[in-house]
Amino acid sequence: MAYSDKVIDHYENPRNVGALDKTSGEVGTGLVGAPECGDVMKLQIQVEGDKIVDAKFKTFGCGSAIASSSLATEWVKGKTISEALEISNTQIVEELSLPPVKIHCSVLAEDAIKAAVADYKSKQESGS
């Protein structure tokens, strides 16, 4: 099957691979997907004030899943939390020219952002 150049670029040079300290109060971690479904994404954000200053990801999945999560980390960096929550899977589909069978990869990336934000918020609430 043919991948778009952007998917190949993210696959070959994934942005922001790595891990942030998940025990830190400033870090939100989202872990979505399931191994038996063939994709798992872990997306982490580091927040200062209400701004996302850093983001990291690791993904088990096909090339489109890797590209979707790599792109998601690029996009959330520098955004406020409420701006990050506005990122939708359709924007990811468009940017990466994902074919219909790969739309679930973009949905998972959107879910990963939302899960990371939710984790951060729950830490803030329990911490304060």
Add this chain to the structure above:
Amino acid sequence: MKTPIYLDYQATTPTDERVLAEMLPYFTEVYGNAASRSHPFGWQAEEAVDKARAEIAELIGASAKEMVFTSGSTEAINLALKGAVDMYGDVEPKPGKIGGKHIITSLVEHKAVLDTCKHLEKEGCQVTYLTPDETGRVTVEQVTEAMRDDTLVVALIWGNNEIGTLNPIREIGELCHERNVLFFVDGTQAVGKIPVNVEADNIDLMCISAHKLYGPKGVGALYVRRRKPRVRLVSQIDGGGHERGMRSGTLNVTSIVGLGAACRIAGEELETEMQRTSELRDRLEEKIRAGLDMVHLNGNREFRLPGCLNLSFSYVEGESLLMGINNHLAVSSGSACTSASLEPSHVLRAMGVGDDLAHSSIRFGIGRKTTAEEVDFAATRIIETVTRLRELSPLYEMALEGIDISSVEWAGH
């Protein structure tokens, strides 16, 4: 060394140059219809077909009259199973007689067998699908237990196309003959790769495909036993009564010549090729294991095809692995993402391989053209790509942290 390197010999094989050379005159010089009895053009074509029939029969220990030409294994499977049910399905089952509408097969068959069985279920047959052991093997005991008074046919694959596991064909065949049950064997991957003898192995019906043994695509054959027992089939393609009435249609002389030549060469080189491809298969596995941990063999270490190696690389998804290597290596994956159905391999599932490992599986097919240099190159590429993707894998990270992946509550989607 030319790249990409072809390591997908279970999908298909290149036509051997020697086979092609024998085929070529039958396009433009000897182009007669093998059914034309009235002139030399027809006689020559018929002679070529007879020679091919004998060459194929020789490879599998049959007689030439027992071979029926088809368009390939899929058609041969359809003819064998549907043809047997049409012929014997309504025969009242009683000891010493072939009859009934019960079929025994397994969950790791090729879709050509499974889909044909599903079709026959709709037409009133009952089918028992045996679950193989964790190496993909069916036992004689399982078949014995599944046997009923109305069992008509046992249909099993000899060498599995995904994992290479070999079934105990001879023993199961012996059981079938004791019980007057027909034994159909899917020999697509086995014929020309391991010793096959329909007499010693107690086989009644067996399909063969030319393009799996260095012949052309679009031609194959069905072995139909003529004595002890004499097996009769109702044709599924009518019109002219070719092939003893079992398969009508003008014979594809050129391709049949190719199939014959392919079988003859496979027979001549069987022992040396078995040895050579087994060694390359083991070399590939050893090299990969030297560079990577958490590699699982899917299949049976003892009973397997010489040129097939199926490995799962934990914590790496198969399609992303293929994406990393497919400019260099042509292989297949059991991952859902590489299939039209978006389901992981039904074979690995039936063996009890978890879906996570099924998604991580790669089949390496080694064949006549494969060299040690190519195998070494393939191992290096696999090690590099798996290592890179594991660095990217949250599951690998969790495993290194000592988290049991199976204890995590995943949100399925």
